[in-house]
Amino acid sequence: MLRTVHTVAAWRALRAAHHAAGRTIGFVPTMGALHAGHATLFDAARRDCDVVLASVFVNPTQFDESTDFDTYPRTLDADRTLMAAHGVDVVFVPSVAEMYPNGTAYTVQEDAFSRELCGAHRPGHFTGVLTVVMKLLQIAGADRAYFGEKDWQQLQLVRGMVQAFCLETEIVGCPTVREPDGLALSSRNVRLSPAERALAPQFHAVLNSAPDAATARQRLTELGFAVDYVEDIDRRRLGAVRLGSTRLIDNVAR
Numbered sequence: 743m744l745r746t747v748h749t750v751a752a753w754r755a756l757r758a759a760h761h762a763a764g765r766t767i768g769f770v771p772t773m774g775a776l777h778a779g780h781a782t783l784f785d786a787a788r789r790d791c792d793v794v795l796a797s798v799f800v801n802p803t804q805f806d807e808s809t810d811f812d813t814y815p816r817t818l819d820a821d822r823t824l825m826a827a828h829g830v831d832v833v834f835v836p837s838v839a840e841m842y843p844n845g846t847a848y849t850v851q852e853d854a855f856s857r858e859l860c861g862a863h864r865p866g867h868f869t870g871v872l873t874v875v876m877k878l879l880q881i882a883g884a885d886r887a888y889f890g891e892k893d894w895q896q897l898q899l900v901r902g903m904v905q906a907f908c909l910e911t912e913i914v915g916c917p918t919v920r921e922p923d924g925l926a927l928s929s930r931n932v933r934l935s936p937a938e939r940a941l942a943p944q945f946h947a948v949l950n951s952a953p954d955a956a957t958a959r960q961r962l963t964e965l966g967f968a969v970d971y972v973e974d975i976d977r978r979r980l981g982a983v984r985l986g987s988t989r990l991i992d993n994v995a996r
């Protein structure tokens with residue numbers, strides 16, 4: 743049965759019992775508004791570990807636009823149903839005060855890759871992400887933590903942070919889950935109008951088919967996307983576009 747805890751102390755009490763019994767812990771951090779992409783993270787944690795902990799926390803410090811934070815979907819009852827169906831044992835649902843007892847006096851800042859791509863378009867976003875992930879990893883004390891590859895830049899930065907700060911949790915990346923038409927699952931997809939939803943799969947199609955990043959940018963612009971960026975980095979093409987007020991990100995192997 744899924745248990746809900748709201749405080750660090752409550753989770754630590756459960757964790758101590760699991761550690762004493764020699765059980766491994768898999769952790770899936772989320773901001774809620776869960777979908778089938780999150781379900782694959784829970785399934786992977788369930789497969790690998792004895793105990794599955796998830797968190798649901800809409801982290802205010804990673805939103806660069808207050809309207810995005812205010813309108814971020816909050817669906818805890820449905821989230822609990824999905825987590826229970828995918829074998830999550832405990833969900834940590836903290837308040838902002840629980841997560842930020844010192845406000846933002848202490849943060850984790852990366853000074854290189856976090857300034858590029860999404861970081862160049864969303865000032866402070868990755869400092870907010872890395873700070874909350876550092877806190878969540880410290881709280882969880884998990885053997886493994888699971889992140890989706892849709893947020894490719896986030897995944898690389900979390901891996902770098904774990905290495906830089908000698909954290910002991912193994913970071914596991916899980917493949918992007920897509921709609922049958924190719925659109926990557928995202929909690930923000932519910933905000934797309936019917937016309938935007940019809941156009942959205944072209945984002946993935948163009949990332950896949952364009953011969954180079956400049957051509958992808960041009961094709962997407964012609965189709966009606968506002969392009970934040972499309973860049974080829976190493977063996978991956980990463981992009982972010984806006985349809986109306988909704989921002990979509992995606993990436994494909996090259």
Ligand code: PAF
Binds near residue numbers: 771772773799801896
């Ligand atoms: O990917 C997300 O949902 C968030 O960025 C995360 C990792 C839960 C941190 O708030």
